[in-house]
Amino acid sequence: MRHLYSLFLASAALLFTVRAFPSTTPTLELRADTFENPVLWQDHPDLDVFRIGDVYYYSSSSFAFSPGAPLLKSYDLVHWTPVSHSVPRLNFGDKYDLLTSSSRAYVKGIWASTLRYRKSSDTFIWLGCIESGQTYVWTADGTNAAKNNGEVSNWTWKSKGTLPRCYYDSGLFIDDDDTMYVAYGSKEIMVAQLNAAGTAEVKSQQVYASPDGAYIEGSRMYKINGTYYIFVTKPADDEWVLKSSSPWGPYERRILVDSIAGPLSNAGNSHQGGIVDTKDGKWYYVAFMDAYPGGRIPVVAPLTWTQDGWPEVTRVNGEWGKTYPLPVRTDKTVPPPTNIDTFMGPSLSHEWEWNHNPDNSKWKFVGSSGGIQLQTATITTDLFSARNTLTHRILGPKSSGTFRIDISKMASGDRAGAVLFRDVAAYIGIHKEGAVSTLVMVNNLNLTMSTWATSSSGKVAASGPTVAAGTTDLWLRVEADITPAFGTSTARKATFWYSLDGKKFSQLGDPFSLTNTWQFFTGYRFGVFNFATKALGGQVAVKSFQLQKL
Structure with a gap:
């Protein structure tokens, strides 16, 4: 999250003109066989993405904006719409209420957080470390999401208190046996096991140390075909994959993307984010690009797997593609952003x-x-x-x-x-x-x-x-x-x-x-x-x- 760049600041002046604005008749978007990146040209950074049935869910950071931790849904990984916020109010201290000019929370609040659906309890669970202190926990009833092909009839989020440790840039993972793990950290990647209720930590240990102390963050943890993976980013250009037969390691490392050119000019390289599968077994990497002044915007690329279980991004002429085949063909849709x-x-x-x-x-x-x-x-x-x-x-x-x-x-x-x-x-x-x-x-x-x-x-x-x-x-x-x-x-x-x-x-x-x-x-x-x-x-x-x- 803490990228290191240097840029300039510009200013403004005066003018007066007259314009008639064009009509605003909405049009229906025709479905195509391909899509273009970015899939949503809006500021939705630090994303976590997963699927329940036919529905894809996308959680992102929101800093000092309230409500926080916006949650979006999609049926095809391309068309997204906001459906909820996991944190209805930023109850992290008085500075989040703008009570005085000397106590404000700009650039604080909800950074990279994590969201998952726990089928055993039909519960959505959000975790987020605030200001490098405690990790806050919010949950919502799934309204039988697993039985309803991923659909949620209503969202009611409740605070479940805090965990005393800061799970920085964390990724929540729920194993086949319903054990909950959290991958987190920077430079040193840790894995914590939570108790059955998700209200306390059972154990935590280091599973990977970054070579030469390189800064890494944005952990996302998965289990695919019996193998454990932790995806981390080396901001703001690279994405690494850690792979092990155990959640506790040892982990091997390969580089998934390394400063490859993105689909837009004058934007950063595609990195961070997470991976998700389709119902027919295809995999996709959903990342973001630094696209200031507009913020950080999501891009999608197909993933393939080597015979020994390493993911590879499908590139176009060696770069992150501007256009790829549509991940999912479906008649289901979501409202457009306009x-x-x-x-x-x-x-x-x-x-x-x-x-x-x-x-x-x-x-x-x-x-x-x-x-x-x-x-x-x-x-x-x-x-x-x-x-x-x-x-x-x-x-x-x-x-x-x-x-x-x-x-x-x-x-x-x-x-x-x-x-x-x-x-x-x-x-x-x-x-x-x-x-x-x-x-x-x-x-x-x-x-x-x-x-x-x-x-x-x-x-x-x-x-x-x-x-x-x-x-x-x-x-x-x-x-x-x-x-x-x-x-x-x-x-x-x-x-x-x-x-x-x-x-x-x-x-x-x-x-x-x-x-x-x-x-x-x-x-x-x-x-x-x-x-x-x-x-x-x-x-x-x-x-x-x-x-x-x-």
Whole structure:
């Protein structure tokens, strides 16, 4: 997870243009015999993947976004949709609640974690080490997933406490006899055996030491044809395979991938992740690429096996292929990532995550008309310290996020709008002072790398017209290009737009330069916010959000 690179930081300026946006009629995607990498152009790193019946499940990290540990499903390893979060709330300490500007959890929280289904108890089990301390355990009833061909009728996650040891970058494995093991560690790979209930450790021992002390992490443990495997990554280029006849070793090592070129330019090499089989016995490696400014995105490649039991990635001209045959042919499908969300409730869809834990007393669904009400939850001048910023992953390589907002109940001193959220951020929104509501584009919102303290709370880069105080329909749009530019001096751009009728959009401010640095770990997101600078009491209603690929 802690990759070592060096990149640059870019800045932004001003512009004003007018645009009419294209129609948004949805189209059905035709099924093909092949697929293209990346399979999902969204930030879903540190993945763990497995199959139950016809259903593939994918768990990933989420850092300080809440709820955490998003869980996706697929029927073909190519088309994915979020269905749950394994950690409903980040109950890891006060810093995850954004209670003060000096106590925040940026870059902390849920890193590489692990999820598995235990057939004997019909239970999903999630494990994650938080801040190199304890390992937290969450479980969900499987609702007879094994008997229902992998389908889960509803997800209800419950905290099962903690294990005292940090199972760093862990991989949970359940053996044929139902014994639970956890592979974990860096440089030295350990295997722990849990008790029958999964609530305590029985034993733990080192099973492999990295040659020359090389840093390795991201353990995933499997048993295939009676042989035990631990897959580990040597960030950020290589994937190693450890192989043994016993979970306790000794383990042999081979290199699965070694700095092979990936399917996208200006992105890192494919590594980490895990492997999974199909019902007809084929195997696939699901990895990710460092694709900043968009984050880390998943790619898939077929696996074959040598006669002596070592996996090999199927390459195309010596590289990770851009295109491969579709892993599974099926009529089952999942919803596409582009959509319109009118927030009908009773809960937020799993595309959404708050920046840190929300103050649930300060937001609610509006009612039968749809929408969510965001009351001001924090008095601050710093967006990075404001509670209840709601975020959505960007769809690459280019997409827009459009929020339709009712600003009629904002109070003097309130700030509300649509943000392009990361450690170097910008937004378009309303600054209300007295009875005057002014459209602004604000950039230069920056966190200091490594300490993640706010170095700049932003400056108004462009001002638009004043908006009538009683405005109940204001459309705010962010268009973002997250085409990979990792390790380059190229700055991808985002633009900010507004409309009073939902049809004719005007750009406000110059294109904003996205940063390509990796240290914040997560990629850019769309977000919507509302905070106070004077007193609490104001509110906005977010009527809808549309994600559209450009």
